[in-house]
Amino acid sequence: MEEKLREAVAKSRADYTEARWEQVTRSRVMFQRDQLLALESGEEQGGIVRCLVKGAWGIAVFTDPSDLPRKVEEATRLAHTASGHVADPVELAPVEPVEAHHAGEMQRDPRGVPLEEKRRLAQRYNEMILGHAPEIVSTSVRYTDAWRRAIYANSEGAYVEQGVPDVTLMLAAVARKNGDIQQGFESMGWAAGFEAVQGKEEEALKAAKRAVDLLSAKPVKGGHYTVILDPDLAGVFIHEAFGHICEADFLLKNEPMRKVMRVGTRFGVQSLNVVDDGYIPGARGNSPYDDEGVPRRKAYLIKNGILSGLMHSRATAHKTKMEPTGNARAVSWEHEPIVRMRNTYIEPGKSSLDEMLAGIEHGLYACAAFGGQTMFEQFTFSAAYGHEISNGRIGPMVRDVVLTGNVFQTLNNIETIGQDFKLEGSSGGCGKGGQWPLPTTTGAPHVRIRDVTVGGR
Amino acid sequence: MGILERAAQRAEAAELYDELREGVAVHFHGGEIEAAGSEAIRGRALRVIASGKLGFASTAGGSDEALVKSALAAAAHGDPAPFAFAASQDGKAVPVLDPQVSAITVENLIAWGEEAVRAIRDEFPDLVVNASLARGTADVSVRTTAGGERRERRSYVSMSLDAEHIREGDIWAVYAGRSVRRVADLDRAALLDEMLRYLRWGREIATPPAGTPPILFAPSGFPVLLLPLMVGSSGLSVFLGTSPLKGRLGEAAFDPRLSITDVGTLPFGPRSRTFDDEGLSTGRLPLVEGGVLRNFYYDLRAAALAKAEPTGNGMKGGPMGTGGFRVPPGPASRNIVVTPGEGSLDDLIAEMKDGLIVVGTLGLGQGNIQSGAFSNNVGVGFAVKGGKVVGRVKNTMIAGNAYEVLKDGIRAIGATPEWVFGGLHVPPVLAQGVSVVVR
Numbered sequence: 001m002e003e004k005l006r007e008a009v010a011k012s013r014a015d016y017t018e019a020r021w022e023q024v025t026r027s028r029v030m031f032q033r034d035q036l037l038a039l040e041s042g043e044e045q046g047g048i049v050r051c052l053v054k055g056a057w058g059i060a061v062f063t064d065p066s067d068l069p070r071k072v073e074e075a076t077r078l079a080h081t082a083s084g085h086v087a088d089p090v091e092l093a094p095v096e097p098v099e100a101h102h103a104g105e106m107q108r109d110p111r112g113v114p115l116e117e118k119r120r121l122a123q124r125y126n127e128m129i130l131g132h133a134p135e136i137v138s139t140s141v142r143y144t145d146a147w148r149r150a151i152y153a154n155s156e157g158a159y160v161e162q163g164v165p166d167v168t169l170m171l172a173a174v175a176r177k178n179g180d181i182q183q184g185f186e187s188m189g190w191a192a193g194f195e196a197v198q199g200k201e202e203e204a205l206k207a208a209k210r211a212v213d214l215l216s217a218k219p220v221k222g223g224h225y226t227v228i229l230d231p232d233l234a235g236v237f238i239h240e241a242f243g244h245i246c247e248a249d250f251l252l253k254n255e256p257m258r259k260v261m262r263v264g265t266r267f268g269v270q271s272l273n274v275v276d277d278g279y280i281p282g283a284r285g286n287s288p289y290d291d292e293g294v295p296r297r298k299a300y301l302i303k304n305g306i307l308s309g310l311m312h313s314r315a316t317a318h319k320t321k322m323e324p325t326g327n328a329r330a331v332s333w334e335h336e337p338i339v340r341m342r343n344t345y346i347e348p349g350k351s352s353l354d355e356m357l358a359g360i361e362h363g364l365y366a367c368a369a370f371g372g373q374t375m376f377e378q379f380t381f382s383a384a385y386g387h388e389i390s391n392g393r394i395g396p397m398v399r400d401v402v403l404t405g406n407v408f409q410t411l412n413n414i415e416t417i418g419q420d421f422k423l424e425g426s427s428g429g430c431g432k433g434g435q436w437p438l439p440t441t442t443g444a445p446h447v448r449i450r451d452v453t454v455g456g457r
Numbered sequence: 458m459g460i461l462e463r464a465a466q467r468a469e470a471a472e473l474y475d476e477l478r479e480g481v482a483v484h485f486h487g488g489e490i491e492a493a494g495s496e497a498i499r500g501r502a503l504r505v506i507a508s509g510k511l512g513f514a515s516t517a518g519g520s521d522e523a524l525v526k527s528a529l530a531a532a533a534h535g536d537p538a539p540f541a542f543a544a545s546q547d548g549k550a551v552p553v554l555d556p557q558v559s560a561i562t563v564e565n566l567i568a569w570g571e572e573a574v575r576a577i578r579d580e581f582p583d584l585v586v587n588a589s590l591a592r593g594t595a596d597v598s599v600r601t602t603a604g605g606e607r608r609e610r611r612s613y614v615s616m617s618l619d620a621e622h623i624r625e626g627d628i629w630a631v632y633a634g635r636s637v638r639r640v641a642d643l644d645r646a647a648l649l650d651e652m653l654r655y656l657r658w659g660r661e662i663a664t665p666p667a668g669t670p671p672i673l674f675a676p677s678g679f680p681v682l683l684l685p686l687m688v689g690s691s692g693l694s695v696f697l698g699t700s701p702l703k704g705r706l707g708e709a710a711f712d713p714r715l716s717i718t719d720v721g722t723l724p725f726g727p728r729s730r731t732f733d734d735e736g737l738s739t740g741r742l743p744l745v746e747g748g749v750l751r752n753f754y755y756d757l758r759a760a761a762l763a764k765a766e767p768t769g770n771g772m773k774g775g776p777m778g779t780g781g782f783r784v785p786p787g788p789a790s791r792n793i794v795v796t797p798g799e800g801s802l803d804d805l806i807a808e809m810k811d812g813l814i815v816v817g818t819l820g821l822g823q824g825n826i827q828s829g830a831f832s833n834n835v836g837v838g839f840a841v842k843g844g845k846v847v848g849r850v851k852n853t854m855i856a857g858n859a860y861e862v863l864k865d866g867i868r869a870i871g872a873t874p875e876w877v878f879g880g881l882h883v884p885p886v887l888a889q890g891v892s893v894v895v896r
Contacts, residue, residue, distance in 0.1 A: 032693075032697050033697045033698070035536075035697070035762070036535065036536040037787075038513065038785060039511075039512065039513070039531050039534060039535050039536075040512070040513040040514055040515070040531050040785065041514050041527045041530065041531060042514060042515040042516060042527070042783055043514075043515075043516050043519045043523065043527065044500065044515070044516055044517035044518060044519070044783070045517060045518040045519070046498065046517050046518065056490060056491070056492065056493070057491060057492035057493070057494075058492070058493055058494065059492055059493070059494030059495070060494065060495050060496075060497075061494070061495070061496040061497070061498060062496075062497050062498070063497070063498050063499050063500070063517045063518050064497075064499070064518070065518070067497070074495055075494075075495075078481075078493040078494060078495060078563060079493065081493055081563050081564065081567070082483065082490045082491075082492065082493040082563075082567065085489070085490045085567055085571065086489060086490060087489060088487075088489055090491070114534075115530060115531060115533075115534050116533075116534040119534050137697075137698040137699065138697045138698055138699045174697075174698075174699045174827070176698065176699075179701055180828065181699060181701060181825070181827045181828040182825060182828070183825055183827070219830075222854070222856060222892065222894040223894070224896070249486075252486065252487065253486055253487020253488070253489070253585060254487065254585050254621070254623060256583075256623040256624055256625070257623045257628070259625065260623075260625050334496070334498065336492070336494070370823045370824050370825075371820065371822075371823035371824075372820070372823070373819040373820045373821075373823070373834075374819070375628075375629070375630055375819055375836045376621070376623070376628040376629075376630065377626075377628050378628070378629075378819065378834060378836065378851075378852075379819070379834075380819040380820040380823075380833065380834035380854075381820070381823075382820060382823040382824040382832070399825070400824065400825065400830050400832055400856070402820065402823075402824065402832035402833070402834075402854065402856070404819075404834040404852070404854050405852065405896070406626075406852065408626070453852065453854065453894065453896045454894075455832040455833070455834070455854035455855070455856045455894055
């Protein structure tokens with residue numbers, strides 16, 4: 001396929017052409033309660049061609065490899081049709097074409113691990129959770145692995161071949177008492193082999209215990225609090241609330257927002273540093289080369305409290321006169337690359353948790369995330385659980401903790417940043433523009449923020 | 458030799474799902490066309506029962522032999538299959554194919570997109586307008602060694618618009634979309650009207666009453682209340698004990714005016730189909746009738762486990778899922794139809810006097826959805842004063858429990874349903890007992 005790909009893009013009559021062909025091998029095991037709901041494997045291959053003609057993209061997605069030359073023509077034709085309607089043509093920032101091979105690192109290749117062993121692992125975690133307490137009525141334990149081998153060629157002469165491993169583990173417990181139902185979960189993922197998901201017994205027990213504890217937790221009272229986010233939730237916050245608006249495609253045709261997101265603008269305290277990094281050993285959001293063949297670059301989004309950069313594709317880099325950062329990612333061969341995050345985190349600061357708690361008379365310790373969503377500056381995210389803070393001490397557990405607000409105000413309200421740090425690749429993934437779930441990693445220390453709106457009754 | 462025959466030599470039973478998706482799409486960004494694309498994707502999935510045990514594998518582009526081998530390997534370590542694959546079934550064909558859909562050209566899609574962008578910009582020149590339009594077909598077949606053999610071609614046309622108002626410290630966006638199976642059902646004017654109505658209402662910023670004011674859920678806001686019920690009505694959730702509806706069939710669990718039906722046979726309904734992804738005929742399943750909980754929905758496995766009848770709800774993808782060849786079928790709803798009541802949206806607004814209209818929320822489906830608890834940021838919402846819309850709201854959260862609201866909190870169900878989220882046909886509903894926190 002390598003030769004065919006190189007040949008097809010070289011022959012293309014479009015202004016620019018790229019083609020990507022992927023082979024994906026995956027497996028999945030899922031238990032709910034005592035039921036094995038999935039034990040399966042899959043293999044797929046498919047490709048995508050993208051052509052630029054007079055500033056408009058044409059795209060063709062296909063599964064039959066012999067279609068490749070025809071698909072280049074089809075994409076060219078589509079681009080040509082669209083180009084008749086374009087007033088503000090797409091152009092690409094220059095990059096040095098690379099010839100690169102990158103093999104994903106792992107100790108134990110999941111493709112060599114028998115399904116039976118994967119099943120035994122998931123079953124063991126499942127039984128631990130189920131057996132933890134009589135209140136546990138159900139579980140959701142899910143193991144997945146995927147090996148994605150992508151080859152990429154473009155008409156400028158770039159050729160990249162890379163292997164990307166991905167393993168995830170979801171350990172969830174459902175507890176029930178009278179009519180009340182609560183969940184506890186631990187969600188994990190890595191760019192690694194089978195070794196990463198072994199030895200997670202402690203996490204299984206944590207999930208089970210939390211579900212049971214939540215049954216006796218009170219719903220949080222809505223209002224405004226000084227909040228300490230634990231590293232898990234702070235990581236989700238920085239990804240959801242801030243990361244997405246630093247994706248430069250969002251600013252591309254958006255003059256007013258470009259003014260808000262001007263490099264050099266102060267967004268928070270001096271000790272606030274936010275990074276999107278394309279490679280950390282084992283991190284799930286790794287993307288050594290992006291799906292435009294651009295090598296990764298570590299992008300500082302905020303440095304010393306000041307906006308210092310954005311995440312780019314070649315098109316957004318051209319438009320904003322910046323350098324491509326290697327953030328053009330596609331979730332699969334079914335999709336074109338768009339600007340996405342990789343491993344996004346807040347760098348650790350100097351404060352201990354005790355120092356951060358000090359002086360909070362009545363606050364909230366919000367932990368782990370059910371999920372999050374943003375609409376530009378507005379964000380909402382659900383903590384998996386929380387604790388009251390009173391007079392500087394962490395108190396009883398509370399539930400139904402949903403935080404919301406304006407990201408710029410909230411960044412400005414960050415008071416202190418902890419000295420600890422945790423990087424977390426969840427078992428889910430990031431969604432944008434119909435592309436889901438893209439493996440990403442979030443990370444942070446504890447973060448203390450004043451005046452956060454908490455929903456609740 | 459066909460793949461089923463190949464599988465039958467080494468397993469007692471097999472089921473092959475085969476799907477070919479073909480279509481074109483265009484995307485507008487910032488009011489302009491950015492890309493035009495096509496897709497031709499074929500995927501297959503095989504389930505086998507070998508030595509009594511179930512196995513599943515999927516492929517795109519892989520060989521028949523590799524697919525059979527993978528499915529058998531999974532079965533070797535699988536659990537006993539509590540059910541059998543579908544046998545031959547009779548069922549009236551549900552109309553899901555409009556041949557005219559294939560006649561829609563990329564130029565047509567571009568023209569429709571440009572027309573909508575122009576109409577919005579004429580009135581709101583400063584908005585950033587994005588749009589996506591697509592059309593295509595899916596050829597789906599499900600065949601089993603038990604003699605089941607179903608196939609059909611389904612068409613779709615979709616259009617979504619998104620207008621963003623962006624000022625420093627004040628950003629909001631309105632979204633509206635339709636996905637239909639028939640060209641004639643794509644009412645572009647109505648879609649545009651909906652967008653423009655919300656944009657006009659949003660010219661001013663207003664503060665809604667805090668506390669527990671009356672809340673009008675527009676059709677696109679209603680899923681906040683419906684989603685927990687859709688998840689809770691899954692026969693699998695009930696069997697596993699994670700649904701609060703377990704053991705409550707026949708109970709008046711909801712407001713007597715509430716009737717909800719899961720329908721697969723609605724002609725040209727967005728999620729209508731003659732057969733589900735296990736080859737069973739779809740049908741019409743009342744979930745709630747006059748407030749009384751009537752049925753749960755099942756795929757083959759959940760039905761066998763719960764000793765219930767399968768309902769033709771075996772779908773690839775979850776309750777809100779879009780499916781795909783990669784995943785095995787599980788219980789999920791088809792079209793969810795809420796029986797309309799009386800009164801237009803304007804009537805309900807007049808009736809509520811002072812309150813909040815919820816059109817769209819952030820964080821839908823997050824949180825402890827099983828329990829019915831919700832807590833959402835109101836992404837698109839409007840304050841009502843003296844029965845009149847006075848402006849859009851900012852920094853507003855709603856919270857409550859969907860099961861409680863649907864039982865004791867319904868004040869009125871409107872007469873004007875719309876299709877939202879692909880497969881939900883729901884009217885607006887006026888509710889109380891939802892708390893509102895405003896910053």
